Amino acid sequence: MFFNNTDKRYNQFSAYLKNKFGAKVYKITIDAGFSCPNRDGTISSGGCIFCDEGGSFSQAHSNLLSVEEQVRTGAETLRSRFKAQKFMSYFQAYSNTYKPVNELEVIYKSALNHPDVVGLSVGTRPDCVDNDKLNLLSDISKDYYTWIEYGLQSIHDKTLKRINRGHDFDCFLKAYELSKEKGLNVCVHVIFGLWETKEEILQTAQKLAQLKVDGVKIHMLCALKDTKLAQLYYDNKIDFMSEDEYVNLAVDFLEFLPPETTIHRLAGNGLKKNLIAPRWLGAKLDCLNKIDREFIRRDSWQGSKYF
């Protein structure tokens, strides 16, 4: 089974967007200077053990420019490099609903104030949303293709505790259900390699399949410079998966997901210069090619084990 008129055996979000909008849609990553309650002392001041100063796997580079300027310069750069025509404004770093709703409205609307922006994606924590904030996104979704992305990482509370996540699975479920009530597209982030067995990781896949989540982003746990995880790595308190283990597990995971679930990412993309381990993650394209080949070897596809 192939997806989105490509030879991919999984529902790659970029190909899905191209089909939907008739042109490739590029994400413009925006840093609007948000913080996170798990870093600023509200919940804890330590943050998740893998979080670096960029706010977890972020590629946004600067909040020195206004949001509108970041969108304008981002669109120009992508246009000249890739002949890009359509864009989504993407708030990725930290917790992008962690401000009062009136401020959020101004920030999101300035990210949409560009003729070629067709959508909005907002990454956040499940304990940083409420009715009013989700209503705002729901209103925006009437005119723009809108997603909310929740960092979950695992359905297992013992894991969430171990990584100092600061919320439990039940908190995610409440935010997820409220977001779906508001008609939002929801993408869920998970991480492989958090001291979990293969069975535990696949239980997360099965739960997300049962919820029929709209999108999934899969990260391989990686130690970035100046994080607690990097210290655990130097102290020999964590082993990272090999690339082959990751590839196998990613295919197992995708086989359990519904074919309709879009796959937004299949390996982390923290800034390479900050990556300490595992080093193989630096060659992300190789990993993605291996995942394609593993699907072919098994002659399986996303959803082949979904019932």
Ligand code: SF4
């Ligand atoms: S929720 Fe995100 S920004 Fe906050 S500490 Fe965890 S990884 Fe970092």
